[in-house]
Amino acid sequence: QVQLVESGGGVVQPGRSLRLSCAASGFTFSSYGMHWVRQAPGKGLEWVALLSYDGSNRYYADSVKGRFTISRGNSKNTLYLQMNSLRAEDTAVYYCAKDGGGDYLAWYFDLWGRGTLVTVSS
Amino acid sequence: EIVMTQSPATLSVSPGERATLSCRASQSVSSNLAWYQQKVGQAPRLLIYGASTRATAIPARFSGSGSGTEFTLTISSLQSEDFAVYFCQQFNNWPLLTFGGGTKVEIK
Numbered sequence: 001q002v003q004l005v006e007s008g009g010g011v012v013q014p015g016r017s018l019r020l021s022c023a024a025s026g027f028t029f030s031s032y033g034m035h036w037v038r039q040a041p042g043k044g045l046e047w048v049a050l051l052s053y054d055g056s057n058r059y060y061a062d063s064v065k066g067r068f069t070i071s072r073g074n075s076k077n078t079l080y081l082q083m084n085s086l087r088a089e090d091t092a093v094y095y096c097a098k099d100g101g102g103d104y105l106a107w108y109f110d111l112w113g114r115g116t117l118v119t120v121s122s
Numbered sequence: 123e124i125v126m127t128q129s130p131a132t133l134s135v136s137p138g139e140r141a142t143l144s145c146r147a148s149q150s151v152s153s154n155l156a157w158y159q160q161k162v163g164q165a166p167r168l169l170i171y172g173a174s175t176r177a178t179a180i181p182a183r184f185s186g187s188g189s190g191t192e193f194t195l196t197i198s199s200l201q202s203e204d205f206a207v208y209f210c211q212q213f214n215n216w217p218l219l220t221f222g223g224g225t226k227v228e229i230k
Contacts, residue, residue, distance in 0.1 A: 004165075045166075045209060047219040059217035100156075100171060107213035108156040110177060112165040 002026030004096045009116030012086055022079040022096030022113060030074035033099035036081050038092035086120045093117050124148050124215050128222035134230040141197040143225045145210035150190045154214035157186055157195045161206045205229055
């Protein structure tokens, strides 16, 4: 079954860290760029980060640059998001999403997970 | 940053009727636009990319049109499973990807 399943969300205090994971199945994970996208409660979608299929290219939204790190384990078919120095405004559902391209980046998302909720609160 | 504006915020439609959703970009995005469907508690689903190309397994009742700054998603005959929130997304100005605020299609 082609799917993405996020995990690792929870409640964390401001300034602390959290690592999200996204387990991929049903497709050749190592052949595709992967993204994180988030949605704050009652708000629209916000792109967070992209990692190319081979890990050679990373891009981040300005709002998370320097605090978040995207990585992947192709042998484990897993995408990660290390989130440091968390702020209240990082509170959101975090979605993992597959890039619509292959060995090129298409910059749209043809497969999404159901998301994991991160709440930053003291 | 390219601002994407969707209208209306809510669209009330009867089953079997046509629904027309709009998405406007603050500057040209060429045809680099995608549409997604999101139901409560479910993962978003890609409907359209390249402004008018249906994604895999998307029914023909969904169609996209437009280029530049004005785009439309049309659902020709609404089915019960189509009541959801629809988002547009521009990918012309990568990596500064931006989404519209969404249109909720509800049962009239």
